[in-house]
Amino acid sequence: MATVHVLVLALALAALVLLPCAVALIICAEGPIKRIRRRLHRRRERRTLQRLDRTLGTHAVQIETLDVQQQPTIQQIAADLRRLDRQRLGVATQSRVWYAAVQLAYDDRLRLASRCLGVDEHLAQLDGVDLEIERVRVEGELEAAGLTLRRQDH
Template sequence: MAVVHGVVLALALLALVFLPCVVALVIFADGAASHLRGRLHDRRDRRALHRLDQTLSQQSMSLAALDQHQPSIQQIAADLRRLDRHRLGIATHSKVWHAAVLLAYDDRLRLASRCLGVPEHLDELEGVDREIERVRVEGELEAAGLHLRPTTPRHQDH
């Protein structure tokens, strides 16, 4: 019987000695697992940011290449003057031509607006509202120094 009491006493002492260690292990295991998960997420986030950075640098290079091919403001103004003449001339003979010329004219107005920092809302409007916005943008561009109409006065008979 003394041996059984000795074994029980030894197990009780071992439990008293190791129980705080087991409790600390359980407490810190949760923290260690959270820390490990955080490091894995950080690594995954860093990889995702690296891929995003590579993608953006490639896109910025392609955007820079596109900007080099963007027409100059002088070319845009010449296109606007030419399209304005077509809009008031040949495009009045056909609805298809008129729609095509207006689309091209609005596109050049958007380019000129971007170049000169003039706000425009041509995409958002339709019908008469778009016509009014077109006239407003033309006025803003004229005020910014872009000549959309010929500057030579027409000769008038009195």
């Protein structure tokens, strides 16, 4: 019976000594925990941006730097427009950065298609609602010229 009392007394003393240490550890660990969370968040953002670069890097084209030999075919441009249109309605809605990047790539491809088909466009000069209206107008002109921008699933 005496050993049980000694054991209980030892556990009580250990709890009495270790409890303040545990509280201090929890309070002091708040800073490192925040740093770890911040680091993980930055790493996640960096991976997202790298994925965006990989996705758009192969398709982003500066219109001014294209010459006749490098210019993609109208079929490639149409396929890019359909893919980017799907992304504008899907993946791009999850992030402002993705949405802006996809919109820029989509507008670049609209300008390329307009140049190939002789459609007048003013996408580079506009912004906001005017840009949205011009985008819809150019899409309509391109479709009237025979370019299929959206696939209809039957």
